[in-house]
Structure formats: C-alpha cells, structure tokens
Amino acid sequence: MALTTYVEAIRQGIWEEMEKDERVFVLGEDVGIYGGAFKVTAGMLERFGEWRIIDTPISESAIVGAAIGAALMGMRPIAEMQFADFISCAFDQITNFAAKSRYRWGAGVPIVVRAPSGGGVHGGPFHSQNPEMYYVHTPGLKVVCPSTAYDAKGLIKAAIRDPDPVIYFEHKFLYRRIKEELPADDFVVPIGKAAIRRHGTDISVITYGAMVYTALDAARQLEKEGIDLEVLDLRSLLPFDREAVLDTVKKTNKVILLHEDTRIGGFAGELASVISEEAFEYLDGPIRRITAPDTPVPYSPPLEEFFLPKVSDVIRVARELYAY
Amino acid sequence: MNVNDVKPHAVPGGTIQLTAPPPEKTLHGMLYYMKLTRELEFRIERKLYRQGKIVGGVYVGRGQEAIAVGACIDMRHEDVVCPSHRDMGAFLIRGMSLRTIFAQYMARKTGATRGKDGNMHMGDLNLNLVPFVSMLADNIPVAAGIGLSFKIRGQDRVALCFFGDGATSRGDFHEGVNMAAVLKVPVVFICNNNQYAYSTPLERQMAVANVADRAEAYGIPGEIVDGNDVLAVWDAAARAVERARGGHGPTLIECKTFRMTGHSAHDDAGYVPRELFELWEERDPIKRFERYLTERGVIAPGGIEEIDKRINREIDEAIQIAEKDPFPDPDDTLKDVYYEG
Numbered sequence: 001m002a003l004t005t006y007v008e009a010i011r012q013g014i015w016e017e018m019e020k021d022e023r024v025f026v027l028g029e030d031v032g033i034y035g036g037a038f039k040v041t042a043g044m045l046e047r048f049g050e051w052r053i054i055d056t057p058i059s060e061s062a063i064v065g066a067a068i069g070a071a072l073m074g075m076r077p078i079a080e081m082q083f084a085d086f087i088s089c090a091f092d093q094i095t096n097f098a099a100k101s102r103y104r105w106g107a108g109v110p111i112v113v114r115a116p117s118g119g120g121v122h123g124g125p126f127h128s129q130n131p132e133m134y135y136v137h138t139p140g141l142k143v144v145c146p147s148t149a150y151d152a153k154g155l156i157k158a159a160i161r162d163p164d165p166v167i168y169f170e171h172k173f174l175y176r177r178i179k180e181e182l183p184a185d186d187f188v189v190p191i192g193k194a195a196i197r198r199h200g201t202d203i204s205v206i207t208y209g210a211m212v213y214t215a216l217d218a219a220r221q222l223e224k225e226g227i228d229l230e231v232l233d234l235r236s237l238l239p240f241d242r243e244a245v246l247d248t249v250k251k252t253n254k255v256i257l258l259h260e261d262t263r264i265g266g267f268a269g270e271l272a273s274v275i276s277e278e279a280f281e282y283l284d285g286p287i288r289r290i291t292a293p294d295t296p297v298p299y300s301p302p303l304e305e306f307f308l309p310k311v312s313d314v315i316r317v318a319r320e321l322y323a324y
Numbered sequence: 325m326n327v328n329d330v331k332p333h334a335v336p337g338g339t340i341q342l343t344a345p346p347p348e349k350t351l352h353g354m355l356y357y358m359k360l361t362r363e364l365e366f367r368i369e370r371k372l373y374r375q376g377k378i379v380g381g382v383y384v385g386r387g388q389e390a391i392a393v394g395a396c397i398d399m400r401h402e403d404v405v406c407p408s409h410r411d412m413g414a415f416l417i418r419g420m421s422l423r424t425i426f427a428q429y430m431a432r433k434t435g436a437t438r439g440k441d442g443n444m445h446m447g448d449l450n451l452n453l454v455p456f457v458s459m460l461a462d463n464i465p466v467a468a469g470i471g472l473s474f475k476i477r478g479q480d481r482v483a484l485c486f487f488g489d490g491a492t493s494r495g496d497f498h499e500g501v502n503m504a505a506v507l508k509v510p511v512v513f514i515c516n517n518n519q520y521a522y523s524t525p526l527e528r529q530m531a532v533a534n535v536a537d538r539a540e541a542y543g544i545p546g547e548i549v550d551g552n553d554v555l556a557v558w559d560a561a562a563r564a565v566e567r568a569r570g571g572h573g574p575t576l577i578e579c580k581t582f583r584m585t586g587h588s589a590h591d592d593a594g595y596v597p598r599e600l601f602e603l604w605e606e607r608d609p610i611k612r613f614e615r616y617l618t619e620r621g622v623i624a625p626g627g628i629e630e631i632d633k634r635i636n637r638e639i640d641e642a643i644q645i646a647e648k649d650p651f652p653d654p655d656d657t658l659k660d661v662y663y664e665g
Contacts (some may be wrong), residue, residue, distance in 0.1 A: 025476060057506055058525045062499035065465020069483075072454060073404070092496075096457050097466060103660050104441040107449050161346035185446055248660050280565035 004182045009149040010114075011040050013156035014078060021076060024160055027054040028080030028114075036083050038116055038175060039188045045187050045241040060089035066298035067100050067111040076160055084117035084169060095229055098165040099140030110157045113167050118210055118260060119202050119292075119308055124299035130209075130261040130292075135167045136238045136270075142166040142191055143238040147212040149180045151235055154189025163192060171210045178213075194241035196248070200230035203318055204248040205263040206271060207258040208234040211309060215258055218314035227322050237267055245271060246279050253284040254321050258309060264285065285324035310319055326407030327344040329437040344559060351395055351622050354554050357388040357525055357633060358610050361413045363635050364422065367643065368429055373589050377558065377647070380442040381430035385410030387548040387552070387584030390609035391516050393417065394557030395484060395577075399565070402479075404452040404470050406463045407443070409444040418451040422642035424647075439652035459492030460491035460643070464500030464513065480561040484561070484569045490521025492538065493529050501576065508573035515576065518583035523595045538576035544574050550603070552609040555616075570653070582607075601621045 004012065013263055026041055026046075031126055032055035035042030040319045045053045056063050060081060063127045067077035081087045087094070090113070119128035135143050142164055146152040152170065159166035198219050205215040212233045220228035221297035232248050234240055249255050255275060268289040290309045298304050325403040341604035345611035346354075365384040372378050385392070392413035396405055399417075407414035415425065420436065428435030428446055435453075447455030454470070456463045467485035472491045474481045491497055492515060496647045532538065539546025545567070545616045549560045557579055582604035585595035 027472075054507070054561060057503055059465075059503055061496050062465035062468060062503040064470030065462065065496065065500060066503060069466040069471075070456075070473040070476070071469075072449065072466070075476070077474045092459050093462060093465065096459050097462050100457070102662070104437050105455055106438075106660060107447065107454075132465025142662075148574075175446075175518040195466075239375055252492055306637035 001093050001181050003179040004149050004168075005176050006149045006152045006178040007038060007040060009029035009043065009153035009182060010156050010170055012182075014041070014160070015044065015047075015152040017138055017157055017160045018044070018052065023074060023076040024078065025052040025054065025070075026073060026078045026080060027056050027067060029056060029058055029082050030082050031055060036080065038172070040114070043082070060086050061093050064090040064093040064111070065097065065115060066095060067113070068109050070108045071111045072101075072107055072130070073130050079111060079113045081115045081155070081246040082115060083127050084115035084131055085126045087113065087115050087131055087136060092132065094135065094167070095138045095143070099138045102164065103140060107217065108163045110163050112156070113165070115167060115169050115297060119170045119297050119304060120210065122299060122301060122304060123172075123297070125296040128304075130169070132167070132169050132237055133261060133267060136267065137286070139152065140165070141238060142236070144191055144236045145169045145209045146173070146189070146235060147171070147174065147209055148234050149178055150182060151189050154187055155191065155235065158188040158191050161188065161198070165192065169209070170174060180263070189235065192236045192239040192241060194232055194234045194244035196230065196244075198229060198231040199296045200228040201323055202228045202252055204230045204232060204244060204252045205256045205258055205314065206232045206234065208237065208250065208267075209260060211258050214311055215314055218318065219312045221311070221315060222263045224316055227318055229318060232274050241306040242274060245274065249275050249279045250282045253282055254324070256288045256314065256321065257281070257292060257316055258290045258314065260308060261288065261293055261305045262294045264294050266291050269294055284323050289318055290314060291316050329550065340447055346555070347488055348622055350397055351617060354393055354558070355613055355617060356635075357393045358395065358554065359631055360635050360638075361384065361389045361393065362610060363639055364425065365412055369589050372429070372643070374575070378429050380636040382429070382589035382621055383409045383444060383587065385412055385516070387517070387604060387608065388516055388518055388581045389413055390554035390613070391514065391551050391557055391581060392486065393580045395514050395561040395576075397558065398562060399482070399484060402452065402481050403577055404454060404481065404483045406454045406456065406467045406470070406483060406485040407444070408456055408460070408488055408491070408516065409592050410488065410518065411486045413445070414486065415446055416451065418453045420448060420453065421445060422452060422638060423645045426642050426646035427649045430646055430649070432646060433649060433652040433656070434646070434649040438656065446565070461487055461494035461496040461500070463487065464491070464497050465479070465503065467511050467513075468500045468507070468509055471504060471511035472507060475507070475509050480569060482512060482565050483537055484512050484514065484565075486514045486516060488521060489515060489519065489529055489535055490519040490524065492535050495615065501542050501574070504574045505544045508571070510568035510571075512561060512568055512575060513573045513576045514561065515578045516581060517583050519542050520583050522585070522591070523589040534578055536576055539576040544576060544578075546576045546578065548578050548580060551581030552604075552607045552612065554609060555573075556615050586603070612663035
C-alpha cells in the first residue's frame with residue numbers, strides 16, 4: 001500500500017468529507033484554479049465545482065466572516081488562510097464573532113479555519129509563525145496541531161464534523177517530509193486526545209507539531225546513553241488532554257515541555273502550571289521548557305536555526321534533568 | 325450633496341417615485357412598528373434606565389425608525405436580517421417579543437441572550453435574525469457569507485445587513501462589500517447614515533460626500549434615500565431585494581437620517597449643534613408618516629390614538645412580566661461555551 005504524505009492526508013480528509021456531506025465547502029485565496037498555495041485543494045475545483053471550492057479576494061477577515069455567516073445557515077465551511085501568519089487579519093472575526101456566538105445567543109459556528117504554520121522553511125517573519133496561543137486563549141474555540149499524516153487526516157475530519165469553531169494548524173515543514181500508510185476506512189482522531197509517540201521511563205517530553213520529531217530524534221540518541229524518554233504528542237491544545245499530561249508526569253517524574261512557539265505566553269507555561277498544581281508531589285526535578293526565544297521568526301538560515309528548538313537542545317536539557 | 329440639504333421627498337434621483345405603493349395593510353404595519361419602536365425605546369432609555377432597572381448601556385435609534393421598518397416590513401420569514409444597534413424595528417418585525425427584549429435589557433434569564441450579552445445584541449436563528457457584535461461592520465462579511473450560503477444551495481433567500489456611517493470606515497466594510505460584490509451574492513446593504521459616530525461627525529469619518537458613492541468602487545449600485553421617509557426606504561429596499569433575488573448581486577442603500585439622541589443614554593450630545601436637532605425634528609419620520617396616512621384617509625380620525633393605546637398596553641404588560649423574570653443562575657456562566665449535546 002502506498003505511503004500518504006501529511007499534506008495529502010489533509011487533502012484526502014477534506015475530499016472525503018465533501019463527498020459525504022454537501023454542506024462542506026472550501027473558501028480562500030487561490031484554492032480553486034490553483035489548487036491552494038500548498039496544493040491541499042488540488043483537483044477539488046474539477047470535482048466539486050466553483051461554488052464548493054471558492055476562490056476569494058485577499059480578504060482574510062471576510063473569508064472567516066463569510067464562513068461564519070454560511071455556518072449559521074447550516075453549512076460546514078472550511079476557511080483557508082494561505083499562511084497561518086495571515087490569520088491575524090481575521091483575528092476579530094474569529095475571536096469576537098465565531099468564538100462567542102454560541103455563548104451569546106446559542107448559535108454554534110461550525111467552521112474550520114486551516115492555518116499552515118511553522119518554521120524551518122526559511123519563510124521569514126511573515127511565513128513561519130506559530131500563532132496558536134492567541135486562539136488557545138480564546139474560550140469558545142478549539143485548536144488542533146497534528147503531527148502525523150494519520151492525525152492530519154483524522155483531525156481535519158473531526159474538525160469538519162465538530163459543532164464548534166476549530167482552528168487547524170498544519171505544519172508546513174511536515175507537509176511532504178512525513179508520510180505513512182493510512183487505513184482505507186473512514187476514521188477520525190478525537191479532538192482533545194493526546195498520543196504517546198514513544199514509551200519511556202526517565203523523562204517525559206510533552207510537545208506537539210513538528211517538535212514531536214525533534215523529541216523523537218533526541219530520544220533515539222539518548223537511548224544509547226541509557227536515558228529513556230517518553231514523548232507525548234498533545235495533538236490538540238484546546239481542549240488539551242490533561243489526563244495524559246498528568247499520567248506521563250506521574251510515570252516518569254521529570255518533564256520537559258517543548259514547543260516551536262516563542263517562550264512567554266507559550267503553551268509550556270500553561271502545562272507547567274497544571275503540572276505544578278496537580279502533580280507537584282510527583283516531580284523529582286524542575287519543570288524545564290525548551291522553546292523558541294522571544295523574537296520574530298528570522299529569515300537567514302543561521303538565524304532561523306538558532307531560533308528553532310533543536311535535537312541538541314533536548315539532549316542537553318534531558319541530560320541535565322536526568323542528572324538532577 | 326450635503327446631508328443637511330436633504331428635504332423630505334426631494335432626494336436627488338427621485339426615490340420617492342414609488343414603483344407601486346404598498347397595500348394598506350403594509351402602511352398600517354409600518355406605522356405600528358415605527359411607533360412601537362419609538363415607545364419601546366422611550367421606555368427603555370427615559371424610564372427604565374433612569375429608574376436603574378436597565379443593566380449596562382442603552383443605544384436607541386430615535387429619529388431613525390423608518391429605516392429598519394421600511395426595509396424589513398416586506399421581508400419573507402426565510403430571509404435573514406442582520407441589524408445594527410439602531411434598528412429596533414428589525415427585531416420587532418422579525419417577531420422578537422417585547423417581553424424578551426425587556427428581559428434582555430434587564431439582564432434576565434429570559435432575555436434573548438439569557439443574560440450572556442446585553443442590550444441590542446439580540447439574535448434568534450428561528451427568526452432568521454443574526455445579532456451584531458460591538459466591533460461594528462463585523463456583520464458585513466457575515467451577511468456576505470449568509471448570502472453565499474443561499475447562492476451555493478440555490479435558495480431563493482436574501483440577507484439584509486444594517487450598519488451605520490461609522491462602520492463604513494472599518495476594513496470589514498470594505499472586505500465584506502467587496503466579497504459580496506465579487507461573488508454576486510444576494511445581500512442588501514443598508515447604511516443608517518445618522519451623521520454622527522459617537523461624537524465624530526461625518527466629515528471626520530470620510531472624505532466623500534455620500535456613503536453610497538462608495539458603491540461605485542465595488543461595482544454595485546449605490547442609492548441615496550431619505551431615511552426619514554419610510555416609503556422611500558421601503559421602495560429602495562424592495563427594488564434592491566428584487567435585484568438580489570434575480571441573481572444580480574448586492575446593492576448599497578444609504579439612508580440619510582439623523583441621530584436624535586446622544587450615542588448612548590449617558591451621552592447628552594453636547595457636541596451636536598442644537599439647530600441640527602431642530603431641523604431634523606421637523607423631518608420626524610413618524611409625524612410625517614402620520615400626516616401622510618391621515619391626509620389620504622388611510623387612518624381614520626382617532627386611529628392614531630387607538631394605536632398608541634394598544635402599544636402602551638402591550639408594553640406595560642411586557643414590562644410587568646419581564647420585571648418579575650429571574651436573573652440567570654451564577655452557574656450559567658460556565659454553560660454554552662461549547663456544544664453540550
């Protein structure tokens with residue numbers, strides 16, 4: 001059976017949901033004739049027609065606003081942000097209209113906002129950001145960050161079927177680098193459930209997105225020196241799998257929080273609070289964070305390499321924590 | 325054209341030349357809803373607010389009643405209305421009850437938002453009434469999406485979207501109207517140009533003379549109407565709705581009017597020249613329409629007093645019920661953030 005890339009998995013997920021449910025449609029910039037900047041919607045215009053794969057003006061706020069309006073009328077829109085960086089232009093519609101609608105007047109807004117995010121592709125300050133925390137801090141939204149092809153497909157399907165607004169961060173670095181064999185049957189990955197990517201006993205690395213692979217690479221190297229990492233992939237940030245986080249901490253008693261997002265206000269801060277509030281007595285060492293520094297994402301390769309958390313960072317911190 | 329040059333029944337373009345006058349039933353409905361709007365908002369702003377019974381701010385549309393009423397009176401149930409904060413008539417015509425509205429303003433559990441949100445932020449999908457948010461103009465892209473859903477599904481429905489002159493300065497006005505125009509969706513955009521956004525006069529809002537002038541930039545028709553003439557609004561809206569139903573896309577209607585109050589109940593509008601209030605008082609949309617109906621014998625002598633009595637009775641009853649309605653339970657704070665099955 002053929003291997004399916006992460007980007008193809010997203011495409012398959014959308015395609016299958018559109019075949020099954022005629023309420024589902026896509027709107028965004030260059031999604032139709034061009035098939036999307038990353039080809040996630042390639043071939044869909046021919047299959048589904050111009051009123052289900054809708055090319056729009058460069059208007060992120062109106063793309064999301066229109067998705068909201070259509071969702072209120074019973075549709076299941078998927079709004080594509082060409083890059084996650086541009087989602088800031090739609091911030092108001094997402095955080096004020098979509099997120100608060102059910103709370104205010106009982107009207108759910110079942111939209112999916114797709115946001116290709118992340119660095120490692122030399123995109124510079126405006127094509128590399130990880131803006132997930134603005135949305136994690138907004139009650140009423142759901143936020144997911146798949147790291148595998150299986151999850152990319154399972155989570156886009158779950159997001160489309162979800163009755164509430166879901167921000168779907170898809171990591172550009174993983175698009176064509178990650179591939180696996182996918183089951184032929186219809187499957188979803190439930191929003192809010194983490195997955196253990198590597199079982200270990202010494203230290204838990206809790207992470208998500210492309211950093212899952214950084215953690216796994218570090219674990220393979222540390223294995224040689226007898227340090228056994230457990231790697232927990234959160235998959236969803238809002239809601240996040242509190243039980244899985246506490247379980248792994250209680251198991252290994254030492255924890256590293258790893259993300260590509262910058263440090264202050266990053267998800268690690270929330271995780272550290274929850275762990276210290278609910279599993280303090282299980283900890284045998286300080287909670288350690290590995291994150292990008294608090295700067296914009298730089299462009300030039302030596303700068304970007306410095307910016308992104310690396311395998312060597314995880315190895316260094318794990319050794320320190322192991323020795324603690 | 326200067327907005328202060330607007331004379332009753334003398335708008336350039338001759339919008340008062342009705343394509344066909346509405347039937348008498350509609351004329352009666354227009355008067356009832358305009359007067360109901362006026363009295364309802366009078367009670368909220370001048371009575372209940374001053375008695376300390378209203379929770380939070382109050383924004384009324386006194387002097388602007390003809391716009392929502394003229395535009396909404398003939399909308400079909402399946403059409404969708406997205407009002408702004410000076411369009412109480414839209415809520416009433418869509419069927420929101422007076423009790424629900426009073427309970428909303430008094431922050432009761434029986435209000436349109438069950439105490440979650442205040443004042444004009446009311447909506448109900450069963451009434452095809454979508455509430456606005458305080459970020460004015462946000463409802464313009466949303467209305468474009470509502471129209472888009474009709475177009476995708478081939479439904480014979482239209483969305484009517486209201487906003488003020490101030491909202492047209494926001495980017496969402498541009499993005500929303502432009503997208504609606506490009507996708508040719510069935511939406512009618514109605515601007516209540518009341519010449520002030522809080523304390524900011526029109527000339528600080530835009531350097532063009534008319535909001536409707538902006539329509540040309542989007543490739544859609546723009547029309548100026550006398551917003552204090554309910555028949556002129558009705559006529560322009562009817563033509564725009566017909567155009568939208570026919571698949572010809574959106575229209576921008578600018579209703580010239582005047583805000584006869586401050587921005588909100590706590591604002592005395594000291595920044596508005598008094599003579600402007602006097603000028604626009606003469607153009608009061610309700611008095612004008614009463615004269616029109618009386619002169620033509622549509623309303624019999626004593627008929628207006630009958631309507632006033634009915635309205636007062638309905639409002640008194642609704643206030644009595646709403647005042648006894650319970651406040652929400654504190655526990656409700658945590659409910660309905662997400663779908664709960």
